[in-house]
Amino acid sequence: MAKLKLRGKDLRNIGYPEGPVISVAITVMEQHYKHYTQEAALALLHQVLEAPASFTEDEQLSKIAGKLIVEEPTEIAINAEAVPYRVYGKEFIDEGAIRQMDYAMRLPVTVAGALMPDAHQGYGLPIGGVLAVKNAVIPYGVGVDIGCRMCLSILDIPHTQLEKQASVFKRELKAGTVFGAGAEWKPRIDDEVLEHPAFSEIGLLKHLHAKAAGQLSTSGSGNHFVEWGLVEITDAQNEFGLATGTYLGLLSHSGSRGLGAQIAGHYTKLAREICQLPREVQHLAWLGLDTEEGQEYWTAMNLAGDYASACHHQIHRRLIKAVGGTLLARVENHHNFAWKETHGGEELVVHRKGATPAGKGALGVIPGSMTAPGFIVRGRGEAASLDSASHGAGRQMSRSKATQSFTRHELTRILADHKVHLIGGGLDEAPGAYKNITEVMAAQTALVDVIGTFLPKIVRMADGVSTTTITLLLDYSTTTLPLLLDYS
DNA sequence: ATGTGC
Numbered sequence: 001m002a003k004l005k006l007r008g009k010d011l012r013n014i015g016y017p018e019g020p021v022i023s024v025a026i027t028v029m030e031q032h033y034k035h036y037t038q039e040a041a042l043a044l045l046h047q048v049l050e051a052p053a054s055f056t057e058d059e060q061l062s063k064i065a066g067k068l069i070v071e072e073p074t075e076i077a078i079n080a081e082a083v084p085y086r087v088y089g090k091e092f093i094d095e096g097a098i099r100q101m102d103y104a105m106r107l108p109v110t111v112a113g114a115l116m117p118d119a120h121q122g123y124g125l126p127i128g129g130v131l132a133v134k135n136a137v138i139p140y141g142v143g144v145d146i147g148c149r150m151c152l153s154i155l156d157i158p159h160t161q162l163e164k165q166a167s168v169f170k171r172e173l174k175a176g177t178v179f180g181a182g183a184e185w186k187p188r189i190d191d192e193v194l195e196h197p198a199f200s201e202i203g204l205l206k207h208l209h210a211k212a213a214g215q216l217s218t219s220g221s222g223n224h225f226v227e228w229g230l231v232e233i234t235d236a237q238n239e240f241g242l243a244t245g246t247y248l249g250l251l252s253h254s255g256s257r258g259l260g261a262q263i264a265g266h267y268t269k270l271a272r273e274i275c276q277l278p279r280e281v282q283h284l285a286w287l288g289l290d291t292e293e294g295q296e297y298w299t300a301m302n303l304a305g306d307y308a309s310a311c312h313h314q315i316h317r318r319l320i321k322a323v324g325g326t327l328l329a330r331v332e333n334h335h336n337f338a339w340k341e342t343h344g345g346e347e348l349v350v351h352r353k354g355a356t357p358a359g360k361g362a363l364g365v366i367p368g369s370m371t372a373p374g375f376i377v378r379g380r381g382e383a384a385s386l387d388s389a390s391h392g393a394g395r396q397m398s399r400s401k402a403t404q405s406f407t408r409h410e411l412t413r414i415l416a417d418h419k420v421h422l423i424g425g426g427l428d429e430a431p432g433a434y435k436n437i438t439e440v441m442a443a444q445t446a447l448v449d450v451i452g453t454f455l456p457k458i459v460r461m462a463d464g465v466s467t468t469t470i471t472l473l474l475d476y477s478t479t480t481l482p483l484l485l486d487y488s
Numbered sequence: 489a490t491g492t493g494c
Contacts, residue, residue, distance in 0.1 A: 145489045181491050222489055261490040336489095 021067035089117025089443030096121035109133040117443035118394025124283030127354035136286040139268035141351030147308035148255030148336040150365040155325035172322040179462035184214040193310040212259040217314035221462035224254040233452040240329035256304035333364040335391035359387040368437035371418040377448035389447040393437040402433035426464010
């Protein structure tokens, strides 16, 4: 019987890639499968090529499989050129955010994007980044706090009561909210969002139901807040049918708490396994919208959005009831989310990571800071911004830099000057850590029209002490914690 | 942003 003779060409013909695998395969086959016909040898080699992972235990074929697994291109290339995109308020935006956006615009799935004037560096997509992609969703294009949103209630209580009855509003704000990582509201609240079928359909969500139930109506930490303030309606043609003038308002900013954070963490890890990208863009790993994983993320993301909304509604319901008010109008909008939208005649997935939806006529709230007004806005539907606007003033200083730059005494002075009462809050959230909201708004006059403003008066935030301090205090005694940390 | 770990 003729001895087996293989040539590189034979292997390339059945799909073998160029490289060392060719000679390794020829050597292995000619030494250990020499009694095989060429046809049988090539058939076997084809099997190894199709599923190298299933031959890793084979003494001889594993040598070929090993080369194939190593050589298999695992990294998805990004484009050399970025898709052009519009930057609003470029003079306010740090280089890091621009660099991240430039990278995002080079993904093969990217179709369009824009950068909002409050942009700053984040993980993967910058905060303030808008990214429209084809048939995929990027977990870190949405962000860790899925469904983070604003909710404003305008009440029928005369605005003068806020000063006259300040102690009542302060008391109820403290009694009706709870802040901090891991914070729970007790006793647990029933809400129909907890009955959502996704909680029983997706394994991860089954596991998270108890956490979600415990944290419903809580506010989290960082830049999250609940505040009483003065609404000034300036547009006589407002959608609420309200006369221009001053109203009492309740404004909250928070997201999907541990539920959303766990969903984000789980699916971005999964995306990074499935979609291996160059180091610079590894956080932008996506899930195909038509894959099981992508569909699961989409369902979970939407659940986290509904949950974040439910949290706001429960907080507002509790506080409005406590002060005996009636709702006149409400404005609510997500600013960390992805939507299926049509742009330029194409259905795309639009990620807004710290960006306010501003399609024509869409209402939203863009907060300022503790001492600067926020804005009630109506979207203008500007195509170049992909129907988006900023989600706030944006940080001009990192949390650590802000903590080093200000003293508690200075913060107290600034708050007093603006007649703002702060419960909790850290130096990392000091007004000076933020960009000038007036300048940021001026950079996006093409994106939104202003209907009115919201001026914070009684603000509650998480206690902004260092993580180390919290750990020490927790170790020391859980029961003394509220007293030690309450700056009010 | 979360609540605990390259």
